[in-house]
Amino acid sequence: MGRLEMSGEDNLLRLVEAEDGDENNYHLQDQVGFILRKAHQRHVALFASHIGDLTPPQFAALAKLHDIGETSQNQLGTLIAMDAATVKGVIDRLKARGLVEVSKHEVDKRRLLVNLTPQGREAIERLIPLARAITEETLAPLTAKEAATFLRLLAKLA
Amino acid sequence: MGRLEMSGEDNLLRLVEAEDGDENNYHLQDQVGFILRKAHQRHVALFASHIGDLTPPQFAALAKLHDIGETSQNQLGTLIAMDAATVKGVIDRLKARGLVEVSKHEVDKRRLLVNLTPQGREAIERLIPLARAITEETLAPLTAKEAATFLRLLAKLA
DNA sequence: CTGATATCATTTGCATACGAATGAATTTGA
DNA sequence: TCAAATTCATTCGTATGCAAATGATATCAG
Numbered sequence: 132m133g134r135l136e137m138s139g140e141d142n143l144l145r146l147v148e149a150e151d152g153d154e155n156n157y158h159l160q161d162q163v164g165f166i167l168r169k170a171h172q173r174h175v176a177l178f179a180s181h182i183g184d185l186t187p188p189q190f191a192a193l194a195k196l197h198d199i200g201e202t203s204q205n206q207l208g209t210l211i212a213m214d215a216a217t218v219k220g221v222i223d224r225l226k227a228r229g230l231v232e233v234s235k236h237e238v239d240k241r242r243l244l245v246n247l248t249p250q251g252r253e254a255i256e257r258l259i260p261l262a263r264a265i266t267e268e269t270l271a272p273l274t275a276k277e278a279a280t281f282l283r284l285l286a287k288l289a
Numbered sequence: 290m291g292r293l294e295m296s297g298e299d300n301l302l303r304l305v306e307a308e309d310g311d312e313n314n315y316h317l318q319d320q321v322g323f324i325l326r327k328a329h330q331r332h333v334a335l336f337a338s339h340i341g342d343l344t345p346p347q348f349a350a351l352a353k354l355h356d357i358g359e360t361s362q363n364q365l366g367t368l369i370a371m372d373a374a375t376v377k378g379v380i381d382r383l384k385a386r387g388l389v390e391v392s393k394h395e396v397d398k399r400r401l402l403v404n405l406t407p408q409g410r411e412a413i414e415r416l417i418p419l420a421r422a423i424t425e426e427t428l429a430p431l432t433a434k435e436a437a438t439f440l441r442l443l444a445k446l447a
Numbered sequence: 448c449t450g451a452t453a454t455c456a457t458t459t460g461c462a463t464a465c466g467a468a469t470g471a472a473t474t475t476g477a
Numbered sequence: 478t479c480a481a482a483t484t485c486a487t488t489c490g491t492a493t494g495c496a497a498a499t500g501a502t503a504t505c506a507g
Contacts, residue, residue: 172495175494175495176495179495203486204485204486205484205485205486215485215486215487216488216489219488239485241484241486242485242486
């Protein structure tokens with residue numbers, strides 16, 4: 132648009148279209164939600180390329196259990212930002228692979244306690260160094276100072 | 290730990306545990322992948338609260354079609370960062386709701402052309418102002434300058 | 448021209464992710 | 478104390494998201 136020789140009418144058209152292009156047009160690729168989704172996709176792909184047999188949510192569950200020890204499924208979900216339905220599936224799959232074990236809470240019979248198995252502990256301790264490398268690689272496009280700024284601002288949004 | 294009166298042995302233990310806590314401990318909540326996942330979740334929730342009957346990927350498809358006009362399903366997927374299997378599902382659901390229509394490419398019989406229907410055009414034009422508000426609300430925890438910095442760095446990662 | 452490659456779309460299988468509904472158990476409050 | 482509200486876990490339905498396999502079509506190279 133605006134690349135042709137213009138009559139008076141074309142001039143008006145160009146003005147309208149320029150206004151449309153600069154102010155009214157919606158650029159998906161500039162929206163924070165769209166870029167956030169792509170950045171998240173990139174991180175998941177990097178994670179998969181380094182840790183193929185565990186997903187980021189599964190890793191998060193193991194890492195948190197390693198950090199705090201036995202907890203209820205519900206509490207674990209809160210700590211790793213998963214709703215009850217999602218954490219159920221994650222724990223079921225980790226249980227099926229022998230990385231966690233569940234038991235009933237002695238006094239509060241509603242609660243399902245989750246804990247690492249020895250294999251789970253071995254796995255998470257082996258994988259944590261790889262996870263550190265994934266974090267580094269995810270942030271690799273930024274300088275150290277930029278990465279620090281980015282993490283500070285990202286945390287404000289999360 | 291380190292809160293009890295200590296013998297020499299306890300002192301050594303405390304040192305070891307302090308080292309563990311400060312250097313060897315892995316803090317999930319500080320990892321970029323985990324925070325990225327939470328920020329993305331927050332945005333999706335904000336989106337849902339404003340635009341309840343369309344998901345961010347569905348909105349992205351409509352917005353891109355509105356921007357560029359008819360394209361192949363595959364090309365659309367590339368533009369909105371979805372693989373072929375995912376974009377298929379998104380388009381199927383938009384088609385079922387009468388927001389897009391598909392047709393066969395005249396010369397290249399492999400391609401499936403996708404375009405907005407009049408209802409789809411009406412919907413996206415009505416929703417774009419809401420999407421702008423969602424972007425603003427997502428970035429609300431940041432100052433204008435911080436938001437600009439954040440978007441610049443986020444784009445580098447995506 | 449034709450066999451090897453590449454592209455486009457589809458399908459299947461698996462893994463999040465969340466809303467809503469349900470049931471069991473616990474806690475609260477009048 | 479006991480009915481109401483809350484919490485914990487499960488289940489169902491729907492929607493991404495991706496890997497891998499498949500089939501149809503198109504392009505390329507010799």
